[in-house]
Amino acid sequence: MTEAFLPFTRPSIDDETLAGVVDVLRSGWITSGPRVAELEEALASRFGPARRVLCYAHATGALEESLRAIGVGPGDEVIVPAMTFAASANVILRVGATPVFVDVELTTRNLAAHAVAAALSPRTRAIMPVHFSGLPVDLDALHALARRHHLIVVEDAAHAIGARYRGREIGSFGDLACFSFHANKNMTTIEGAAISLPAGQSGWIDRLERLRFHGLRKAEDGSYDVELAAGKHNLSDVAARVGLGQLKRLDEFNRRRGELAGYYFDRLESNPWGLVLPERGDMGHAWHMFTVLVPFETLGFERRQLQERMRAHGIGIGMHYPALPPLSLYRSLCDWHPGQFPNAERIGRETVTLPLFPAMTEADVDRVCRVLGEVLGGASA
Template sequence: MNEQDFLPFTRPSIDELTIAEVGEVLRSGWITTGPRCAALEAALSERFGGRPVRLVNSATAALELALRLCGIGPGDEVITTPLSWVATANVILAVGATPIFVDVDPLTRNIDLDAAEAAVTPRTAAIIPVDLAGLPVDRDRLQALAARHGLRVIEDAAQSFGASWRGREIGSTGDLVAFSFHANKNLTSGEGGCLVLRNQAEATAFERLRLQGVERFPDGTLEVKAWGGKANMTDIAAAIALGQLRSIDGFTARRRALARQYFERWNRGAGFELPPDDFDNSNWHMFQPLLPRATAARRGEFIGAMRAQGIGVGVHYPAMHLFGLFRGLGWQAGQFPVAEDIGARTVTLPLFPAMADADVARVCTAAARAVGCLR
């Protein structure tokens, strides 16, 4: 098949104006953190109702530095889901705390909040929920749980920029909210992310954490009183994100329209389980049906059969407690059967704003044909 006809599971949409604005940054001679980053932070803050926003070079950095901002470290436990990119738990290990996994809800595929509450101990300091595929965790129940137990909530909203919960955009409420601007996200800066904070005092402390702990003074002197990392965003990346921000609402609307078409065109006799059909809250970052259980062990063959038809497929995500790193910490197969089942059967099919309506029909036909070959 002609490579130009290949349909990846995602592709960024970057317009010519944005490309020109990146060129302006390069010509300006100021290519690291500067005026474009300041403009992006201001624009994001306005979008989130005036809450302070600070940029970083990845959502991983946003999550780790948020934990450090909260003073979480050795001896502390942080509750999270095993059904996420491994960064969600790696950042807990990075600060010396202990990740405590709980299973996921079989319908939403997000963290089971009842299981999370049951896992709270005197050592629990925080909870990191994940909005899998852009479908938000129930923010009302989440915040009530945290309030009952005095926990910090660090929202791993890496996949949910543009999503909402009961009419409130994710990022406009809550404790600390981390977004990703990675290349495959709904809003990209190539690489990058941000943290939405509660107040200016936390924002100022976060600024020191993201750049070597440095505090600068008007007379040109500086001081370093505590550890800091190197996680600042560049103006090159910020220029891309500013261009994306102009289009994000249109991107989200198009993703929702494409997702509706998937539901309308899908062959229900093929045996897949479709994701939750939430068109009010989800930003439809990914479209993820689950393979029939009888064919789950042959997922690689399904991916190969789809590629042979010119269609890319991703896997997001295997249940991370089954990785050797976490098995070494005592986690075992069988502890979280729902997450393990979803992780073994999930496939990510193409969904991005530049897709044509005909592409959805093509994917639906190809998926039914590919799974049929496995029976």
């Protein structure tokens, strides 16, 4: 009997959520409305009374408009990791500012504050760290640096819903944190996002509301004025209803992700192939992904071959992410030369994302590790 295909990620959407979605579809109000408000309130109550939450259509838009809302624009520089998804750097370019790439650490895959400090210039306006794969960056150190230099920290928390830093949930403190609810994230609205920011930052909140929907400001009599040539980033009620069902189960999902990551550590920690495992972190890791570095060059093997052979055994693996500076759009921004961002470049060459999603079993992890071992063992034979 051939085993079922195991993708590297798959959402878990339960029957109660599906029924709720049908109710919304039948209600006659399917775009932004009461369900979006409910999701924003549910997230805000998770993060505490000092926070306000705005849902957006995707984290790409949420990050871009967060930069606009805090006043980042032409002539400004924003610090961003050299290894992240393209969205993290593109949003900086889209507001007319310049991304300044900083190398990440090899095992956390995150920015370290001392490396950020070395990249600051008089034009730096913001730091945009990524909590890679759900492992929080050292926010205390980044916030201290930001305070000293009057910078704003916009957290790219696309991977980090439910993650905790030193006991506090990501999104419950700090300047702005943007979560993605894309289909492969720890909770999904299919496509979608949320921004968490201080409830007292009324100027930022006001701009983010206008930037989300055509720059409109509504008056009490139902008329409106247009104040900004803004785009459109609103989330639909159908999507928000999916998110409400997901949010209820987020802690359960993340606990399961943590258990599955633990099974990977048990099986891969002492391995003969020189795999570099991710940092375990403390209990706060959201385990959005489990990424390992495979020394392909030493093994005389290519990632594409690993991908093909795993797929032939019914297992999907991912690749998160190539280093950004060598890519066409970014090269000239930093006069990139090979070796300039050693960790990001190595991660880009060697990273492999193993399957990790809440519906997986321990036997699935066994299967992934067994097949990985067979393929890598065969490679070096």
